[in-house]
Amino acid sequence: MSAPNKSYDPVEVEALQPEVVERVRDEALAAIAAADSLDALREAKAAHAGDRSPLALANREIGALPPQARAAAGKRVGQARSEVGKALAARQEELEAERDERVLVEEAVDVTLPYDRAPAGARHPMTTLSERIADIFVAMGYEVAEGPEVEAEWFNFDALNIAPDHPARTTSDTFFVEPLAEAGAEQDAGLVLRTHTSPVQIRSMLERKPPIYVICPGRVYRTDELDATHTPVFHQVELLAVDEGLTMADLKGTLDHMVQSLFGPGMRTRLRPDYFPFTEPSAEMDMLCFHCRGESVGNPDRPCRTCSSEGWIELGGCGVVNPKVLVACGIDPDRYSGFAFGFGIERMLMFRHNVTDMRDMIEGDVRFTRPFGMEI
Structure with missing residues (x-):
C-alpha cells in the first residue's frame, strides 16, 4: 500500500503554474480593455470569466490538491479572478456611460420642430x-x-x-x-x-x-x-x-x-x-x-x-x-x-x-x- 502524496507540488499542475495564471489573467484583461461595445464586453466576460473560462477551470483544479497546497494556489487564482472581475465592472461602467452620451446625441429631441405632425381638423x-x-x-x-x-x-x-x-x-x-x-x-x-x-x-x-x-x-x-x-x-x-x-x-x-x-x-x-x-x-x-x-x-x-x-x-x-x-x-x-x-x-x-x-x-x-x- 502506497503512502499519501505529501510531497505533491501544485506548481507541477500546468493550469495552476504562476506564469500560466498570470498569462490567462493578462489575456482576459486585454480582451476586456479591447471590448468597444457592451455586446463585445459580454462576449469577453463569457470567454474569460464564465464557467468554462481558463481561470474557472484552474479554480476547479484546486480541490484536487493536498490541503497544504490549496492555500497558495487558491490565493493566486482568486487574485487573478478578482482583477478580471474589477476590470469587467470598470469597463462596463465606461461603456454604459459612452452609450448614454451617444443616446443623448442621436436621440435628441429638437423642440423647434413642428409638434403637430398629424394635420389638425376644424369645425365645419x-x-x-x-x-x-x-x-x-x-x-x-x-x-x-x-x-x-x-x-x-x-x-x-x-x-x-x-x-x-x-x-x-x-x-x-x-x-x-x-x-x-x-x-x-x-x-x-x-x-x-x-x-x-x-x-x-x-x-x-x-x-x-x-x-x-x-x-x-x-x-x-x-x-x-x-x-x-x-x-x-x-x-x-x-x-x-x-x-x-x-x-x-x-x-x-x-x-x-x-x-x-x-x-x-x-x-x-x-x-x-x-x-x-x-x-x-x-x-x-x-x-x-x-x-x-x-x-x-x-x-x-x-x-x-x-x-x-x-x-x-x-x-x-x-x-x-x-x-x-x-x-x-x-x-x-x-x-x-x-x-x-x-x-x-x-x-x-x-x-x-x-x-x-x-x-x-x-x-x-x-x-x-x-x-x-x-x-x-
Whole structure:
C-alpha cells in the first residue's frame, strides 16, 4: 500500500503554474480593455470569466490538491479572478456611460420642430354658420326649436296648407319612409323625411301659447341630384313669430337686421311678391349684393360675378303666416298674426365665402374646412 502524496507540488499542475495564471489573467484583461461595445464586453466576460473560462477551470483544479497546497494556489487564482472581475465592472461602467452620451446625441429631441405632425381638423363651417345665425336671433329674444327629421305627412304638408295634389307631395320630390296614404285614408298615414324645417314651426305652435318667437335650424331632404348647386341632404333655418299685431313691416325689419348682422352694416333687403301655401301674402326675399353693394347695376366698367350685375341676391321665401295654418294649430287668427321666413344655410355659406361647389361641403376634406378656422 502506497503512502499519501505529501510531497505533491501544485506548481507541477500546468493550469495552476504562476506564469500560466498570470498569462490567462493578462489575456482576459486585454480582451476586456479591447471590448468597444457592451455586446463585445459580454462576449469577453463569457470567454474569460464564465464557467468554462481558463481561470474557472484552474479554480476547479484546486480541490484536487493536498490541503497544504490549496492555500497558495487558491490565493493566486482568486487574485487573478478578482482583477478580471474589477476590470469587467470598470469597463462596463465606461461603456454604459459612452452609450448614454451617444443616446443623448442621436436621440435628441429638437423642440423647434413642428409638434403637430398629424394635420389638425376644424369645425365645419356649416356648424359655425348655423350657430352664428341662431345667436343673432337668440339675442333678439327668439328660442331655438328642434323637431324630428322623420315626419308625418300632416306636419310636413297638411298643417302647412299644402294640398294633397301639390307636386311637392309626390315621390319625385319627397323621400317617403312609409307609403303614401291611400285614397280616402287619413293624410297623416305616410311618413316622410322632412322636406323643410317648417314642421318644427307647427310643433312649436301646438306646444306653445302665443306669443311665439322661435328659430328652427336643421337638416332637410329633397330628391335632388348631387351637383355643384344641389344636394339631396341640406340645411335650412326658418323663423316664426306669432303675436298680436305683427305685420310685414316687422318682417322687413327683422330681415334687415339679420343681413346686417351677417354681412355688415349698410346691407338691406327687398321683398318681391310670390306664392307659398303657408303664407299670405308671400314674398321672395332678396338682399343687397354684399360684393358690389348694387354699384354694378348699369355699370359695364364694374361687372359683378356674385349678383350678375343685378345688384340683388335671392336669399329665400317669407311672408305673413296663412290664417289656415294658425287655425290648424289652434290659434285664433282674429287675435294673432305672424310672419315667417326660411333659407338654405348652404346657400348662405356660398354667398359669404365664395364657395362655388356645394359638394365641397359634404366630402369631409379638411382642406376645405381648415381655412374657416375654429371660430366659436
